[in-house]
Amino acid sequence: MKSGSNLEKVIASGKPAVTAELGPPMSADGHEVRKKARLLKGFCDAANITDCQTAVVRISSIAAAVIALQEGLEPVMQMTCRDRNRIAMQADLLGGAALGLRNCLCIAGDHQSFSAAGRLKGHPGAKNVYDVDTCQLVGILKKMRDEGKQEGGDPLEVAPKFFIGASWTPMADPVDFRPVNLMKKVNAGADFIQTQGIYDIEGFRSQMEKIRKMGLHERTAILGGIIVPKSAMMLKYMDSSVAGVSVPKSLIDRMNKVKAEAGEDKKKARELQEQEGLRITVELIHQVLETPGVKGVHIQAIEWESAIEGIVKAAGLYPRPAFD
Amino acid sequence: MIIGSQKPIEEIWEMVKDFRKVLVFGCNTCVAVCHAGGEKEAETIASLIRMRAQQEGKEMEVNHLGVMRHCEPEYFDPVMDEVKKYDLVLSTACGVGVNFLSDRTGNIPVYPGINTSFYGAVEAPGNFVELCAGCGNCILHMTGGICPIARCSKTLMNGPCGGTNNGKCEVSKDIDCAWFLIVERMKQLGTLEKLSEVIPPRNWSTSRDGGPRRVSLEHIRAYEEQEAQKAATAGGKK
Structure with a gap:
């Protein structure tokens, strides 16, 4: 075992892995993290604790991950390259490991301009760091863990043992380069990969065929990304505005149909769309898991953590494997 | 080349309003190509300041001048006597020019008349794009x-x-x-x-x-020092 994390054990067992996501709050409300952790505990093998997603200031991934751990939920701490240089990154990795964290997902991070959206002022004038990029950060974690060395070469008496993750957007531009992108992350040392949300199963399967030809599915555990849709509007938005996400018209039509059934009743329209969204989610989970080379799913129910229990049970993925 | 862009006149006014004699000093290389800070733009800025001064009822003398470069002494040395007649120099060169000139004007402050934007190229007339970050390791x-x-x-x-x-x-x-x-x-x-x-x-x-960077070419420094020595020796013979 590289890290001994629960996620690593599930993947090693050959059973399909399930990860979920926990978004920390925009205030010092640790109770909120505990509440969300209790909703997820037992229904996933580990939960990503986002690191100021969309560049919005929130409880740090490490702090929220430790709270999740205290609640009995295994966390995947996330680390963006946006906010820290390699000194701060390694210091936080050592700290995270010392606090008992065992999984880390390396990501570039959304640009700080994303933070000013809707009603949020955010910090669009912040300076970004990008001292290292995702591939390089993955390499740093691997060097720390396997060679017991800092990036600069100084020895680590106690190495941080992380199960190393990276993200992958299979269908973003330039599409024919995306398999190379994944290969570089795997070559750098990514033990597991969580993909961007998949709705276009055909597109995903065609990319996975290339991945299998390259043998990458045997060198890393690919968890297909599932973003739980809540409404027709959300699907349309993701189709038009989220990079690398295309949503087949048939799914948007299904959502529109149930919305229309509710007529003028807005509450009913929301409930019917949510129910349809859960049905679509379960179908997508099966389709992703049936794709050769896929080792699990990463389910994102954004600000809807309470939906995870029902989804995992309906998908036949409950109970989750347990290890002593 | 270095691309600059004009500062809002309001910001310029806030910088200059408490001075009596102001020289708007243009630089006719990079920032002239991008229409930000050449002699022509310096002239425009000078007249905008004069107009504003008149509106505000302030007595100010505002003139303009331009040289080829603010980043090499041989270009501005010939006009330094003129430059030193002012209370403030508003340089419309890039930040390099402002720094460099400011080190050589004694008690007279040199303020920035434009924003230095980036290293870029002229993609099309009026369109300038950033293409290099000057990271020092290409x-x-x-x-x-x-x-x-x-x-x-x-x-x-x-x-x-x-x-x-x-x-x-x-x-x-x-x-x-x-x-x-x-x-x-x-x-x-x-x-x-x-x-x-x-x-x-x-x-x-x-x-x-x-930290701040410097490029030193030893062979050129050696040659310059040799020439200086020769000149000094020749002077001694006289």
């Missing part, structure tokens, strides 16, 4: 001649992030994704396989992160 041979440090919003070194959308950057539909361009260009050059290698963390000490 890797353009590895990226198809397209710089990911200057042109990727995240200075990524190993390929695009997940935010590329229709060839554009996640920051704006008006920004090309540098990595999209790199991949397309390297396909065209038949060198795409070069991108398969993981580029390790960079040494940023050649960039601004190593």
